[in-house]
Amino acid sequence: MxxxxxxxxxxxxxxxxxxxxxxxxxxxxxxxxxxxEFKKPVERSFTGPERDYVTILFGGLTWKHEEMIKAVFHGSGYRCENIPTPVVADFQAGKEFGNNGQCNPTYFTVGNLVRYLQSLEEQGQTKQQIIDNYVFFTAGSCGPCRFGMYEAEYRFALQNAGFEGFRVLLFQQTDGIKAASGEPGLKFSVDFGMGMLNALNLGDVINELVYQIRPFEVTKGETDRVIRESVKTLTDTLRDRRRWHILEAAPGWAKPFLEGHAKFTGISCTLGKVAQNVYGKEYVDALHACRDSINSIQVDRLRVKPVIKITGEFWAQTTEGDGNFNMFAFLEREGAQVLVEPIATWIAYMMYVAKEGAKARAYAEAPYRDPKWYEVKKHLANELKLLKKTGGLSAGSAMWGYFYHRTIKHLGDTAHHLIPQKELSRLAHPFYHQLARGGEGYMEVGKNVYYTVNHLCHMVLALKPFGCMPSTQSDGVQSRVVNKFKDMIFLPIETSGEGEVNAHSRVQMALAEAKAKARAEFDGVLVQTGKSLEDLREYVDAHPKLKHALYKVPHREGVAGTAAQFAWHVSDLMDRDRKYRRPARVSLPASQVA
Structure with a gap:
């Protein structure tokens, strides 16, 4: 050298x-x-023998979703309880036992869990009994926002509260609908997985029906009563339905063959379980019973109410308590109709982003770089590798949409269908790149544009935690969006454990503009149809089916309000009804009609 x-x-x-x-x-x-160097603490396992006495705790969704999920856990042989909806006291407990600088959902959910465990201790259980007999099941992520720190925050707060060693099982957001707990005590069987799919879909559709019907109910409180009865019917079915198995269902002459061919039996049993969970008579009959029960609610759709579309960060736009200033109940008290967002949209988004991310990395991860045009085998190898990554996600997305829309169909077919993620991405792309990660990504911008340009709401209200990084990015972009779409009413609200009065005041100011927009729209319909409000009500009274909660009103392009849509439809029915002949009256705006 x-x-x-x-x-x-x-x-x-x-x-x-x-x-x-x-x-x-x-x-x-x-x-x-x-x-x-920091090393992740080793978690004590949740084992199979513990299922008989260990209770799984979860929470953070609407009560409809939580009751459905609990029923699936119970039906699969698990002990399970949902933690009550978080309140401000939980937020304060989260700040007391957790780190500083966390976001609103962290404080509420961490404090909610700690206070629930403290209540168990007050009832006579020791800390060690609670640690041994309970585990917490929640969502997790690798980030890029503070969501990635939830797991560490749970453990830190539990340790400070005296529950060191309490077990936390995670469902990884970035792994799609695959659980990341790896614990043998929590097995994800076909029955359990299909039950969870049904539970989420049912929770979403029932939740939308509540907010679709309740603002127009004739008898106050009837919607809540009927929905609770319907939820009980569905949860009883999810919990108590018979678990199908091919060896029990097959005729006697086929059993020797099935017992001798384990692989064939396993595949057949899986397909049969999927069909039984989705198409089984017991399940479908329960859906139809609930549909008929809900349809019996009497509504008055000629009440003019602005439609407020809810978007924003996942937790803040889903919870129904102090975590988002009880915003849904407040909007309804103020005379609005709330259009909530289903969890199904978030899951569809995760699958779409995973697929598009694989496409974006296809060149970098290809087995062969820049093959010549005549090197067919290399081209096929590159395409095959990409297809392996995207094919399953495409099939999963199609199946997810199919099962969700099928649930809608069996429950009256009045809930909104999922917006294609490709369309949301296209609308958002001029303002927000589809692969920009974090929170709801491009969806906050995409939904704002979609619901505005398609005239599906009068106002978009974005709920997000104080200081939420992904939502802050979206809000920065929304200023440009609002400048482009001049008729858009968009209001972002940051939620916290305090400031409810100020938030409600801001919403009231924007809501006044949305109400005026809805009223002008309805008055315009009366003028265009030449019908008075009295004429419409008289015809509706003569046709009781128009008062049914699940009566499907055809959508008319360019009209957002339920009352305006219904007025157009009733006017069309009157024009086509030969038995109904009445001289036209001078139409007055609804605001001038007593």
């Missing part, structure tokens, strides 16, 4: 040694000399 290279190597070694020595000196001065 040349002398020059030996001298150069020695020189580099000396420089590196001096750098290391100086780094060690500075670390010692800062008190970091003994700092060790």
């Amino acid at each position: 040349p002398v020059e290279e030996i001298v150069l190597t020695d020189f580099e070694v000396e420089i590196q040694a001096r750098i290391d020595a100086e780094r060690a000196r500075l670390r010692a001065e800062a008190g970091l000399a003994r700092m060790r």
